Amino acid sequence: MGILSSLKGLFAGTESAPEKAEDTVEYKGFSIIPAPMKDGGQYRVAASITKGEGDELKTHNFIRSDLMPNRDECIEITLRKAKLTIDQLGDTIFN
Template sequence: MGLFSRLFGGAKEQPKVEVEPVEYKGYLIYQEALSEGGQYRIAGRITKQFDDETKTHRFIRSDVLPSENDANEFMLKKAQMFVDQMGDNIFQ
């Protein structure tokens, strides 16, 4: 199957890029826009360390934007608003 994928332009695996988190009120926000049909879907993770465990909330929004940078900036603003509204209840 690998030969046919290469010949007919099958999906190529993207290298994993390490995302630098943004710290906000004790939470780490990872901006991870998803490439989708020439646009970028707003997506990311919010994490927080609790004693001996790290909790993670992953989200993907229905919004798509033309640039990866715009999608990541919008995600950061949404994540900050979510933290302000929900606090530690994010992880319930």
Template structure:
């Protein structure tokens, strides 16, 4: 399998090298990181916030699958904003 990846290129290595720009919401940073699964994208990402000098991170994964990466990123941001409004810093407990 490694031979074919080198011959035809591997998408996984490209996606790990890309920089993700966070979306700022209140004092939180939202990093959309959709996971590709069977030609669709699972809504996933991170919510981060600095609390008392320490960067706290909550990994966010949903069961929703969408047909485009852009849609999965957009939906992840919206869902994260609602989650932040509901949970606040409790998400890091």
């Protein structure tokens, strides 16, 4: 049953589950919350970008194909890519 459990976990996405979210970084009125995902001994670039509060809160989650060898490097790359996305797309990121 170990093999079946492993296959089920692979297809259910548990192999790439997000770890504890990091502290929020404010950037140009947006909030970036890095959420590196452990993936086979490496970390996948992932984050949530939010703007607004309460009923006006908008969220965009992204997961990139980029894999980093350690968590700190992954967070650094995640923040760089999130800021670039905000610079390029601004509020249209939520469309």
